[in-house]
Structure formats: structure tokens, C-alpha cells
Amino acid sequence: MAITQDSAPPISDRERRQRVVIRFAGDSGDGMQLAGARFTDASAAFGNDLATLPNFPAEIRAPAGTLAGVSAFQIHIAGGDILTPGDAPDVLVAMNPAALKKNLDDVMPGGVIVINTDSFEERNLAKAGYETDPREDGTLDGYNVLAAPMDELTKEAVKDSGVQGREVLRSKNFFALGALAWMFDRPQETTLDWVAEKFAAKPEVLAANTAAFKAGYNYGITTEAFAHSTFEVPAADLPPGEYTNVVGNQTIAWGLIAGAQAAGIPLFYASYPITPASDVLHELARHKNFGIKTFQAEDEIAAVGLALGAAFVGHLGVTGTSGPGVALKSETISLALMAELPLIILNVQRGGPSTGLPTKTEQSDLMMSIHGRHGDAPLPVIAASSPGDAFDAAIEACRIAIKYMTPVILLSDGYIGTSSEPWLLPDSANLPSFPTSFATHIEGKEFMPYLRDPETLARPWAVPGTPGLEHRVGGLEKDQLTGDVSYDPINHEVMTLLREQKVAAVANDIPDIEVEDDADAELLVVGWGSTYSATRAGVNNTRLEGYKVAHIHLRHLHPFANNLGEVLARYPKVLVPELNRGQLSRLLRAEFLVPAISFSKVQGLPFKAAEIKDKIIETLEMP
Amino acid sequence: MAITQDSAPPISDRERRQRVVIRFAGDSGDGMQLAGARFTDASAAFGNDLATLPNFPAEIRAPAGTLAGVSAFQIHIAGGDILTPGDAPDVLVAMNPAALKKNLDDVMPGGVIVINTDSFEERNLAKAGYETDPREDGTLDGYNVLAAPMDELTKEAVKDSGVQGREVLRSKNFFALGALAWMFDRPQETTLDWVAEKFAAKPEVLAANTAAFKAGYNYGITTEAFAHSTFEVPAADLPPGEYTNVVGNQTIAWGLIAGAQAAGIPLFYASYPITPASDVLHELARHKNFGIKTFQAEDEIAAVGLALGAAFVGHLGVTGTSGPGVALKSETISLALMAELPLIILNVQRGGPSTGLPTKTEQSDLMMSIHGRHGDAPLPVIAASSPGDAFDAAIEACRIAIKYMTPVILLSDGYIGTSSEPWLLPDSANLPSFPTSFATHIEGKEFMPYLRDPETLARPWAVPGTPGLEHRVGGLEKDQLTGDVSYDPINHEVMTLLREQKVAAVANDIPDIEVEDDADAELLVVGWGSTYSATRAGVNNTRLEGYKVAHIHLRHLHPFANNLGEVLARYPKVLVPELNRGQLSRLLRAEFLVPAISFSKVQGLPFKAAEIKDKIIETLEMP
Amino acid sequence: MTIAYTRQDFQSDQEVRWCPGCGDYTILASVQLFMADAGIPKENVVFVSGIGCAARFPYYMETFGMHSVHGRAPAIATGIAAARPELSVWVVSGDGDALSIGGNHLIHALRRNVNIKILLFNNQIYGLTKGQYSPTSEAGKRTKSSPMGSLDHPFNPVSLALGAEATFVARTLDMDRTHTIEMLTAAHQHQGSAFIEIYQNCNVFNDKAFIELTAKESRDENQIRLVQGEKVLFDGGKKGVALEEGRAFIVDVEQYGEDVVHTHDATVDDPATAFALSRLAHGPHGPTPLGIFRNVERPAYDDDMERQIADATEAKGPGDLASVLRTNATWTVD
Amino acid sequence: MTIAYTRQDFQSDQEVRWCPGCGDYTILASVQLFMADAGIPKENVVFVSGIGCAARFPYYMETFGMHSVHGRAPAIATGIAAARPELSVWVVSGDGDALSIGGNHLIHALRRNVNIKILLFNNQIYGLTKGQYSPTSEAGKRTKSSPMGSLDHPFNPVSLALGAEATFVARTLDMDRTHTIEMLTAAHQHQGSAFIEIYQNCNVFNDKAFIELTAKESRDENQIRLVQGEKVLFDGGKKGVALEEGRAFIVDVEQYGEDVVHTHDATVDDPATAFALSRLAHGPHGPTPLGIFRNVERPAYDDDMERQIADATEAKGPGDLASVLRTNATWTVD
């Protein structure tokens, strides 16, 4: 269903803002993720550019009303080209005291606070750790507080819908959503159509949510307080085309489907559930009509083994997981590397080490991706930089794995995986195509499974079912031609070098780095992965203040683009912001001997654009 | 049993040589490892300095008589301070044509070849790939060939011993050993006493081996050929003390015993067999009377889990394996790091990646040791540099693990593990002592399992059985004081930094690097691990030719010694020889931005001193 | 010496954070009640878990504990018990943790008979990762990862444990505290590893999975209680279990008489009878046996280990490093 | 179409490098002979192994093959079979490879009933790493890693496989080619995973482990042949196997008559009888059953997987990427 822009309501005497950041916060049971997602869709339909960031409570369901149980969803809407979900909310919706307590510090001075007064009773205040009522003790001074008894109003609104008991208050989020829809002039149909479709099978719930939403909207229209806090955020001037709002775990799955189609071979995805990667499995499992096979294995070692087995017989073998799972897969990845079979290992990174912070984002598995195998065991490493980009990154991983007959590590992270952005749909006709050519017959006297393509250094992919090409692969060192087991010292050296050179050769097959350049910049910012949006925004904002800064963002972490060394050498200072303790910066130092400066953040959260800007200025001003 | 030097026979009109390299080679079934080990003991008893290198056929027993089945043992004996088992043998004992074929190329021009003529019949020649008899076709021109019909002579010698059938020829190696004993004037008793003790329970075998050995010795005395090829290699001028000849898998086991004694806690060694690490398990399993518990686990993941469990309850938990096993242990090592418990992971490295070259040596797991975990997960990495040094390295690993409450990776390799050198026995009284202090009571109101020692940043080790200190550890991020699970962003950053700083602090607790210096050297050679002997010898030989070269050898690979950066900066050129593709060299570049030059060898074999020398000269002469 | 504890002594200061209504709460209470009476000094108790909802368990016990990595708890606990046999070591695990990723450590711990007590909280689902099917989920189950139904034939945890040479195997129900405590007590008294499958309701992702065994109207006809030395009768004595040709069958007692009904004896060395009983139900559907299937004596691994040390020390004297260093021949340079 | 192959067609050009006299040679011959007759196109055969002496097997077979990493062959083979159900997929594994490090993958492959045939070469020792005890070694075994005797109670691989829901379980002996080929043929014909334990002599590190079953003077009294539909008699009919109280016993036929002797039926769905038979011997000591313990039908995993794809395609039409990309709401900017 495509919603076109003309359905947006007319613009009134609203306060015009170029960009607004809104955070929905409430108890896990309050449906804040849903409210956020609906608001996102409505904003997309309205035509804003946007970026979102969900923030779930940690894995185990915490008791209702506590700080640990707060769930939040932030959305940044704007008329212009924006990149991040925003640093500090302009508007906070707090469904209970805990949500207020946990989020208030982040809100912009003078920001709007929407609260559900019904939840501000003693027990909830105590659970949130408030000794006095923040509405009365001056805590909210300086904010624009819009208070509504949402429980009561919701109850009233849904009373004829047929829902009963506990179900009644479930619609509270739709009340809040309705009020916000009024405040920001969102089209009502987007949400109401969704409700109608989603709850078609549950007519009472459909009726209740619809009624609550409308009640919220009308409450906005009719209430003084709300009426004076209405905004107009103009539609963005985006490149023309068809858009959809995507989260990275979706797009990466779709990219794998597209990669398999480009290669003309079936996709085989083997995985063991793990936060935040499980949704890739869930998404792919829904598309069996593509001939995709998904396999929930007994563990991560089995999963990578399954994918490797599938690769041996001619499928596009992919295994997805997060950091702890990649650690377990290391030995088998090494086998894939030795057997020289295509294999994709997707790592949706999370906070480490060990179990770490499973629901938080981090980029700290880069070193493990590059060096986390025994022996000299190089393989290509590719990172997605945003939910939309994950689609292309996945296709690129497929292309390289097959063309070079090598395992490839594809990096995403919790932020990319679960946050959303509007995405210009690719034109199906222009999707890449790189048909696989399996070996079909013997060249020469005997089949030589390790005879390499002179350009790519890839060996042939000869799959079972092909008469005459019977051969054995394995993890022992192989003779450089026959592939037979070889303990010969020189052969081992030759093969070690060949494996290295083959991966290095990928550099000739990827685009040179293009610099977002300020001609005479003093400083180059080098980013990779999910920091793209914050880094770009930070760089832009710094430039707006007159500083000269250049920016590059790396997709290929191993091998690096051919011109990277030369680019780095052009700038007196190189700053590398990363959500880890300086891993890319170490790689750049080792490779190019540049004194890269690491800007590290390890808080389980993405960078804020302002943090990047401040650090750039600080670095520029360093002697 | 201590053999003193006076038992050595008087010196005659033998050719005097400062150093001789001898290689025993034969079929796997010919007992060459045993012959080599006996010759080694006799040479040690004689008072030579020595170094040895066994070279087994690859894992699967190859058919008798083939090249793949050749087993060899090399020993370097000298009057002076030597370091390596030698580059090229002066003397080759070849028990069959395959042994000759496989080893002849290595022999020094003009070297001595001792062959068993009985084995040079057609079938064996064919199996070895000889089309004509090398004794007759000029192959051996230029060598000093000493041929003896060893089968026949052995049969004759043992005929009264009582051994029968296949057993008869088993004594052939003792015949060869006897002949060599004569050639090199080795004390007969060392070998004969050993035989008497070893075969006490099998009197016929005892008699046969004794008879064969004596027959060989007498053959030397009585035969023209042998009589003219006798050597005198003077006893070495070693520091006074009691010596024994050790292989690294022994000493590292003993070092762990010593480490546990120094700490005053029981040793718990959990392992899953793997070449070349299994012998450490075998050695420790023999010493249960120390209270040592050894556990053969179901796999490597279980092994590291077992060791970690033992550590949690106050034992010195150690798990030993080789590269593929470490890959599997990665996730649990990360848990140990998060739980901040002492744990030692021994990696006896072998050729990689994947199954690679299981019986060959390599140093290619350094990067995995340092970076092979998800998240930012630093831990100390320590490497042994020779069989003797392995003892000290193991003790050092124990000390650091306990003092800093951290997992430590202890690196050895196949070369250290299986080769031998004479070792000056440490004085028991001077062995280190670092008694463990467990937490015994609560300081303050509540037990704080993550309250750190201000100097080491170590948390307390509070073990079950201690009333009042009940607490929980785990892999989720912990609050910096209480150790409770914490999802707080800033706490995660603080803890990440604390874990990093704690490991970095080890640098203050290890000796500064001392340079084997040529005052105004142009080049610094930086080695680590098992390359010590070849590197040192190479450097020495280069100096003998008048070049100015400095040398350092690193025991601590993470963190580096505090003064390393300063030392590196002193020299215009830095050369890093490694049995991998430049892993230490990359670490040095990243850390110190020095343009370290990598000298890489990945042939499953140690460096030769000559290779090091040549490379040093080449590097010095580079513009 | 018995120690006077109350349940509170085993409650840690951590807020319990399972979903309201989760079966884990009841099991926690049962374990704490059992501990209060068991007389084990609190400081000698260690709880080890992997990852999962169930695996949060150690945080709530005021004992020593480790919340380790997914699936590895039996191995870690084995290290603990082998190092310190005097400790009381408990493993808490979920069906994913113990049977999916951790299956190998589980079966090895059981065959070795190391002194650890393994509690499998079987909710037939992956709770923590939000509802994928597990190795005990029924075939055909639709979940996020199996939208068209799972293709996996599930394990029967009791059969698997018996096939893995377990010496103590039992099954109980979260809701039934008395029975749970009975099983815990027997496991504690057993020398060596003990395995208890606890049917645990996950009311969020797999609600009512055990309803046939717990609902008032069906529980009598579906709960087969195995009681040592007693005939295996259920449904108020109307039905019983008989064995024939090595297999267990349900018989109508009125029709066939009580004589054909099997008398339960968990202490027989051959596990075949226990195995036959385990096959009466594959998953909690229809008549399902609860209680102790097997309870036999075999030396505990950790005790044997101590004995070898004692024997070695007796034979060779306490370890002397100086003499070990002289294992190979030595010589002296003056 | 049957294809005319000879044994030579399945011999690769690699020199066979087991120790002279190793039982692996005989098994290799049996497998090659079986393949020559089985009529499977050679290019459709895949052998997958882990690491160990046994695991060198694929190198010697002129088929497709993978010598993978230790313990993981069942998982890799599952990937192969699931991806390409038309292939004939064989796993060759040792007792360490399959039961120690690889135990988990083995039991999961068996319960899933994926179409792979698993040959366990059980020599009760780690051959390749030179002689440590394995999970099938007898307790008390002295090896380099257990100089005072192993403390591990061994697995009974047949019991374990049955406890893991295996649909086809058999046991045979390396030396008996005819019987081995019979078992291979039955495994091949079975839909789904098949498990064959092959007692294999390691003459270097564990010689004569199976001597009671192979020596002329004892084999008749120790080999119990299980034959479908026949009474389980052995020792020239003097002895037989009877079942009582769910357990199997050896009876003196002369004394008790043939009527008490059990008639073998591997096709019964309940695995309890097979399990009871598997308990007659724990390791190859005394009377030990050989033959097919269990052989029942259950849908094969890979077939089910194909069916779901067909069903999905039928229901939704073949996958259309353009429409998947439009899963979420879309809007157009002009």
C-alpha cells in the first residue's frame, strides 16, 4: 500500500520547526514501541525525513512501574536531510513516573513533557524512586508540561468497544498517539488503516484502539494546553521515488535474498537465536516461497557448519548471529577459509565482552572479525552503515564471497538492526546481478580443485551432482594444485601467501574512497558502520560553524580500499570515532603508520552528533 | 640419578670439532626418536651443550618405507654456548632409502652418512622413489659414507637374548646408537643404565638392546671406516650446577606445578587432547600426589569451563590446548575476563589455519590471543621462548593471573613443546613464592565483590565455603562496586576502562626490556617465543662478521614492557622475525608507529640461524 | 549439626525479574524452602546457570553463584564439584540451554556421575530470546522462527538422560511444591549427578503447555505418580501401567486387575524399565509419569578423583617438585 | 536405472595411510563394495568426516567429500542434506569425534531425522592423538591421560542414540563384511538419519578390544544376532534373550524353552524394547547384540523442508522481491 503525500491535512497556525525529536516512554507493558512505530509511519506518510531509535528494557521483563522496566522509542522528524534519531528530545511522552525519571535529564531545556497524570500515584512514584511528586516539587520547572488523565480518558473512550478488564487500558498508547498526531498534524488515516488491518480479527480491540486514538486527537483539538503546543514540521525535500521505512534486520535479510537472486543460487540461512540478530532469522523464515531454507540449529557451531555444508553443495550459505556466537563459530570459519568456500557470517554486534549488554549497541567486534582466528587467516570484512545501507552491504558480501570463494564477515549492530529510517526503494531492474558459474567439467587431464583463476585467485566451485568433479576438501593444508593433503613446508608458505593475496585482491574490486571534502581541511574524520549518521551530522554541524573538516566512511574494513593510505596521508589530523576502544584506529595505525586519534564511546548507545562535533572542534584546536 | 662428568672415557686421536649436528632418520618403526633421545642423554652426561629437534611424520602412520613415514631426530652438540638444533646436519644416520632421500639435501657438503645397507633392496628403493641405487649412481659422491649391514649385525648380536621374530630387528636402533656412541666418544653407561631400568620387566628385550648397542660400539672400534670418522666434541663450559635435558611440554607442566606451589593453592588442569599439547596433560596426570587434578574433558569448551569453575572455587584453573582449541574457548575466556577470575589458557601453537599442519610449529596465534574475543576484551599474553624458559613463563602466567584476577594466555608452540635443551635446574629454595590471599571477611557493611585493590585494580577472590561472602558473578555487565548486573551506560564505559587499565597495569609489574646491545647498532631485532635460539644465534653470527646489531626478545606480548616504545625508537631499523605473517610486527606498528620490518616464515619449521643472519644483513644493506 | 535457616536466608537482595505469573517463581520458592530445611551450610552452596530466563536463578539465591555462558553450566559445575567435592553444586538450566546448545555437556556430566544436581526448567520454548521453538517443543509448533511449523522431532529429556547413563532421573511440575521439594531432597541425597526435569509454565510465550497435567478436570487422568515400591496406578486407581515385551502400556485396572500393574523400583541397575516408563508420554500430553524414574548407586566422579589423589600420595608420598624436575637424567657441571 | 560400478570406481588416488592391520581398512572395503552395488550415481555421494583416524575416510573414497573439523560432521552433513535432499550423505566418525566433542550434533541430527547416514567407527580409544581413553573406553582404562585408570563411565552408543530419538540404529563389526554391508544397505534404504556403530579394532592403541566377539573360541557365545522377525537366539540356539519387567535377560533355552525367547521386531515405534536389548552388554564384553535395533518410519527433515517450500510457493506464488521490499507501508515523493 502506497500512501501519497496529498492525504496530509492542511497546515494551520502551528509553530514551525525544521526538526523535532520526540521520545515515547512508558512501562514495557504500555506499548511504547508500537506507538513509536505508528508515529513513524504517519510521519513518513506525511513526508518528513526521519530516523528512529527504540530502547528496550534489558532482556528480562522487569516489574511494572520500575526504572528497569521503562521502554522508550525516539523519533526525529524533519523537513531536511537528517541522519540521526536526535541527541535530546524536544518532546517527551512519559506514561508513568519511572518513564519521566529515567528520561527527563535528556530533554531539551524548555521542552514539552506530555504526562499521564493517572499514573502519578504514590505506589508508582515510590517505584520510580521519587520521594515527592515531581509535578509539584519543582522538578518540571522550565518545561512545558501537558498533563492528561489518560487512564480515565481511555476508559471512557473505549467503554462501548466491548473490551473488558485489563484489556481496557491496553489502548492507552493509542490515546497518547492521537494527542501527538494532533500536536504534529499527522494524517490520521495512516494509523487508523493500520489498526483496521492489524486487528481485523479482533473487532473489539479494533474498536477500542480506534476510539482511543480519536479521543486523543480530539483531546488535542479541544484542550487549551495542547492547542498551544502544536508544531508544523514541513515535509522533507527528498529525492523523488518510492519510500518505505525499514529497520536494519529487515533490510539485511532482504539484501541476502537479493544477493542470492543476483547469484542465481538458493539461499540457505542457518542460525541460532540471539539478541539482536534473531529477527533476521524470523524475517527470512517468512519467505520460504523464494526457495529459501532457514534452519534453527542446536547452537552456533552447528549453524555455521550447516551453512558451510550448504555452501559445499552450491547454496549461498549464510549464518547470522551476534558477538558471542561469532566467537563460537571461529573454528569453522577457519575451515571455510581453508576449504575456500563462499560463506557469509553476519554479526549483529552488541555490547561486550561476554554476555555484556545484549540489548545495547556497540562496534567492538571489529578486531575479532579481522584477527579472531588461529593461524594466518585473513578474510574480507564488510560493514553496513545504516538500516538502508544494510541492503547493499549484504549484496556486496554475497558478491565477494562467491567471486573470491571465501568466507566474508558482514558487520551490522544492534542500532542498525533495530532502528529505522526511510529508504528509497531500489529499482528492481537495477539490482546487481552476478550469476554464479559452477565448474562443470574437467579442464586438462584431472580435476584440480585448487587451480586458481589468475585474476581473482579463486578456486573453482565444483558441487556434488557434477559427474567427474568428485573431490575432497578439508582443513589440513592442501597442495596448491591438486588440493591433496600436503605437509610440504614450501607448499604451506605458498598457500598461506595465496590465501592472503586472494583476500588482498578484493581491494582491486571495490570503489576507491571518495572524500566528502572541505578542500583544505585540517582534519579527516574516518567512520565505519552504524556511526555514519551521527558522524555525518556532526561533521556537517561543525562545517556550519566554519570549521574545515573532511569525512570518509568505510564499508570495507578488510581489505581497505586501495587509495585509503593516500587519502589518510593528505590530512594533518585523522580522527576515528568508534563505539569501541579504538579498534579501527589501531588497524589504520598498523597499516598506514598514521597517528590516528581514537574517539571512543562504549556506553551501549550510539554517538550523538553533538559529541562528534565537540570532539572535532577539540581535536582541531589541539596543538 | 645424577651422572657426573668423570665417567666419560679418555680422549684419543679424534678429529676435534667445536660443534656437530647429527640427524637420526629412519622409518617410523625404526625407533629413531628413542635413539635420538638416548644420544641426547649421553651427550648431556658427557658435558656437551646441546639442542634437539624431533621431526615426526604427519599424524597418520604412513606405510613402512615411504617418504611420508620417515621419522627424524636432530641433535646439535657443542663445546660452547649453542642455541639451536643446527641448520644442516654434519652427520646423517639413514636407516632406509626413504630416510636418505628425504634428508640428504640438508646434509653439509662433505658430511658423514651412516647407512644401513640391508635396507637398500629394490622394494625399499622403489618406495622411496629411487630408480637406481643411490649408493651406486653417484648420489653420494662427495659425502663420507659409512655403510653397515645393520639388520644382519643386529640379528647376530641379539641371537642369544631370547627375543623372537619381529622383535629381533627392533634392536637395530641400538646398534646404530652404539656405533654413533663410538664415533662421538659417548659414555656407554648412560645408555646401558637406561636400558637396564627401562626394560627391567622384559629381560629378553633388555638383553637384546644391550647386546645390539655393544655390537654397534664394537663395530665402530673394529671397523676401518668408522675408525677414521671419530670426533671429539669437547665438554661445554657451562655455568656450574645440576643440569637435565628437558622438552617444553614437560617444563611447562612443571612450571604450572611450581606456580601452584608458589600460590599455595591446588592445580586443576582441564584439557581435551590435541597435538602438540596433549603431553602437558599426560605429564600432569602423572603427578596426582601433588594434589593436582587433571580432567580430560569432552571438548575444549568444557575444558575451559571446568578450569573456570575450579578457579571460582579457589583452585589454580588451567586449560591447555592448541590453536583450534583456543578458538573454541574464546567465549568462555571472555566470561572469565568479565567475571574477573584467574585462569590460564595454554596454547601450544601449531601450523594453521583450520586443522592446518598439526605436527608442525608456527607462531600464528598471536593475533588471536590478543584480539580473538568479541567486545573490548584485553588480557595478558605471555610467551615462552625455549624449553627451559617455559618453566619460568608458566610461573609468571600463574603469578599474573592470580595477582590481577584475570585470564592469561600462555603461548608455547610445537617446537618448544617437543624439542629439548639442557636446563640448569632451578634451586628449589629460590623458586618464586606469591601466596594467594583469599577474601575472608566483609570489609564495610556489605561484601563488594568488585571493589578493587587500588594498585592492581584486582577484585577480591572470595571462594565458596567462606561464610558471609556469598555472591554471584556472571557474564552480563556488572556494577563497578556491587557486581550486580548493570545496564547503566556510564557504568559500562567505566568497567570497560577498568578492565583495560587493570591489564595495562601489569606493565608496571614486569621487568623493563634489556637490550643485548651493540652500542651504536643500526638495527634492532625483535623476537618473541620459540624463535629465541635461532634469532640469538643469527644475531651473534652477524656480529661475528662485524655488523652492529641489537637484539631483544619479548616475553610479555600484552601489555608490552613500559620501556619498549623508547627502546624501539632508538634504532633506525627494526626487524621482526616471526613464524607467521607479521603479527608482532603489526602490533608494534599499531602501538608505537614504528616502521617495523616483518621477516616472516610459515613453513611449519623453526628459523635457521643462517636465515636470520642473511635477513639481518640484507636489511642493514637496504637503503 | 543441623543449621536453622528460613526461606529468607536464601533470598538475595536482587529484585526478582521474571514476568508476573512465570512458573520460575514457584520453583524458586520450592528451592529456597528446600534449602532452608536441607541443612547445608549456605556458604557451601553454589548455583551455576547458563543463559535464559531460568538461568537468572542464581541471582536470586543468597548463595555463591555463577550466571555463566549459554549451555556450559554443566561443564563449569563439573569443574566446581571436581575441585571441591564438599560443596553442594546445583545447575539451573532451560530447555534451550541444557538440551540445545548445552546438550553435550549435559550428557557427559550425567554419564560421569559427577556430584552436581541439574534442574532443567522445561517450558518447551526459548523464553529469553522471545519465543522461538526449543528442542522440547512439539513438532509443528509455529513460532517466529518456524512460521509454518517446526520440523524438529523433540527430545524426551528423561529418555535422553537415561540413554546417557544418568544415575538419578526425575520429573516434576513447577506448581507442585511438595513434589518438587521431594525430588530436590532425593537428588540432594543421591551420590553423583542428578537430573530433574521440571515442567515450567512460560505464561508469555508458551502458556498452558502443561495444562493437561495441571487443570483440575484432567490432572488425575494424566498425572502418573511413580512411587518407589508401589504399583504404578493413577486416575484414582482406575488405570495402571503394565510392561510387556519391554514396553510400557496403560491398562484398565478394572478390566485386567491389579496383578498386571507394574510395581515401581527406581533402584534397579538396568535403566531399561525406567526408559520404558519414560516412553508413556512424549511431552506432557496424555498420561505422563512424574517422580523418580531411576535412582541407582555408582561411585561419584569427584570422590573417585580424590581417592586417586589419596592413593597416589600414599604410594609415592606427597609431591616433591625437586625430584620431579629430576625425572630425566641429570648431570653436574662444576 | 542401475549403474554398473566396481569397487575400484570408489577408490580415490590417495594412498591409504592407516596403520597396517587397522580395522579401518576392512570397513573401507565394505563401504566401497556396498557403494559399487548400491546404484547411487557416484557424483551424488558425499562423505563428511570430522577429525581422527577414522575421519581420514573421505580421502579414500572417489566421491565428493569433506574432512571437516573435530566433532562437527553431523552438523555439516545436515546442511548438505537439507540443502540438497537428492544427495546421498554419509558421515564417518570416531568414538571421540562423534561422542566426545561432537555428541551434541549427533543427538540433534538423530532426533531431527535428517537424511544422513552416520557411521561410528568405535575403537574405544583416541587413535589419532595416540591413545587417550574415549567416551566408550571401559572405566578404569589406563592410558597416558589416565595413568591410574579412567574414572569415566562410558556411553553405550546404541542406548544413547535410542535416547536421542534415532529412527534407525544398528551395530556391526569391522571384520564381518557381509554383516557390515547388510547394515549399510538397510541404512541407505531408511528414510532419515541412520546410525551404525561399527566396532573397529585399533591394533596400535587398543588392540583386541573386541576379541570376545571375534575370537573363534568365544564369538558364538558372545555374538547375539538381531534378525527381523526371528527369535533372538545365539550360541547355536542354546541361549536366547527374554524380556521381563521391561528388561532383557539371557536365558538358557534348554531349560526354559524357546517360547520365552523374544522375537525381534525393529519396526515397533516404541524404542523401549530396542533400548532394553541395548543394555544386554555395556561395551563388547559377554553376549553383545549386533544387527538392527530400531528401524521405524518418521518423515525425514529434509523432505519436510522441501514440502514447506512447495506449500509456501503454492500459497503465495514464487517469491517476488519487489513486493517483499514493500512489506512496510510505502509512500511516494514526487
Ligand SMILES: Cc1ncc(C[n+]2csc(CCOP(=O)(O)OP(=O)(O)O)c2C)c(N)n1
Ligand atoms: C552463545 C549464545 N547463543 C545464543 C544466546 C541467546 N540465548 C540466550 S537464552 C537462549 C535460549 C533460552 O531458552 P531456554 O534455555 O529454554 O531458557 P528460558 O529462557 O526458556 O528459560 C538463547 C538462544 C546467547 N546468550 N549466547
Ligand SMILES: Cc1ncc(C[n+]2csc(CCOP(=O)(O)OP(=O)(O)O)c2C)c(N)n1
Ligand atoms: C578442536 C580439536 N580438538 C582436538 C583435536 C585433536 N583430535 C584429533 S582426532 C581426536 C580424537 C580421535 O579419536 P576418535 O574420534 O575416536 O578417532 P580415531 O582416531 O580413534 O579413529 C582428537 C582429540 C582436534 N583436531 N581438533
Ligand code: SF4
Ligand atoms: S518469558 Fe516466559 S519463562 Fe521467561 S520470565 Fe517470562 S514467563 Fe517466565
Ligand code: SF4
Ligand atoms: S592408530 Fe589405531 S585407529 Fe588409527 S590408524 Fe592406527 S590402528 Fe587404526
Ligand SMILES: [Mg+2]
Ligand atoms: Mg525454555
Ligand SMILES: [Mg+2]
Ligand atoms: Mg576412536
